[in-house]
Amino acid sequence: MTWLADSSSPEAPWRKSMTMYYFEYPLFKFLNAVFWEFTQNLPGIVLFVVAVWWWARQSRGKASLCILVGAIVSSLIIYLTESAKTGHVETVRILVVNIVSMTLLQALILPYLGAEAKWSHRKIDLIVAGLAGSTLAIAQGLADQDSPPLIGIVLHSAALAVAIAAILVNVRALKTKTLPAALAGSVLIVVVMTLIIGLIDYSYLLF
Numbered sequence: 001m002t003w004l005a006d007s008s009s010p011e012a013p014w015r016k017s018m019t020m021y022y023f024e025y026p027l028f029k030f031l032n033a034v035f036w037e038f039t040q041n042l043p044g045i046v047l048f049v050v051a052v053w054w055w056a057r058q059s060r061g062k063a064s065l066c067i068l069v070g071a072i073v074s075s076l077i078i079y080l081t082e083s084a085k086t087g088h089v090e091t092v093r094i095l096v097v098n099i100v101s102m103t104l105l106q107a108l109i110l111p112y113l114g115a116e117a118k119w120s121h122r123k124i125d126l127i128v129a130g131l132a133g134s135t136l137a138i139a140q141g142l143a144d145q146d147s148p149p150l151i152g153i154v155l156h157s158a159a160l161a162v163a164i165a166a167i168l169v170n171v172r173a174l175k176t177k178t179l180p181a182a183l184a185g186s187v188l189i190v191v192v193m194t195l196i197i198g199l200i201d202y203s204y205l206l207f
Contacts, residue, residue: 165196
């Protein structure tokens with residue numbers, strides 16, 4: 001998660017060293033942000049794809065475990081590395097909000113993607129993605145004690161909505177593949193998602 005400007009919030013001593021190395025050139029700053037964004041997204045998205053794959057095979061328990069572990073791991077990575085990405089230090093409050101919101105959103109989306117019904121299709125995916133993206137961005141914004149600007153929340157909502165739309169459309173196709181194929185596809189999804197978020201959320205680093 002990021003907003004349009006770096007935060008000046010105080011850093012914990014054990015995390016301060018992470019923000020000391022900051023690239024001098026805009027392109028390197030942008031690539032640094034994209035790298036950490038990919039790292040943060042990878043476990044959550046891969047495990048979400050696996051969860052949908054298990055759900056399609058009626059393995060509800062395994063699917064639920066995947067989304068819970070994915071939400072926790074991704075949230076922890078965000079908490080530990082956000083300062084290395086943009087200089088913004090995540091708080092425990094945001095960590096908890098990320099875990100809860102990611103888990104709940106995935107828990108709601110999981111049966112939707114697993115449903116073999118006429119109302120579950122790609123056009124509805126766009127609506128679901130928009131609602132999920134804005135909900136997550138608003139939750140993160142409200143939890144941020146630095147009070148991010150409204151434009152930052154709006155852009156972050158747009159970035160998440162577009163990225164989640166790409167995820168839903170592709171995950172829907174992957175659930176019928178073999179597990180290795182689904183895993184390989186999930187990594188490609190993370191790459192696409194990261195590029196989308198990078199261009200919308202972090203393009204300001206290029207200037």
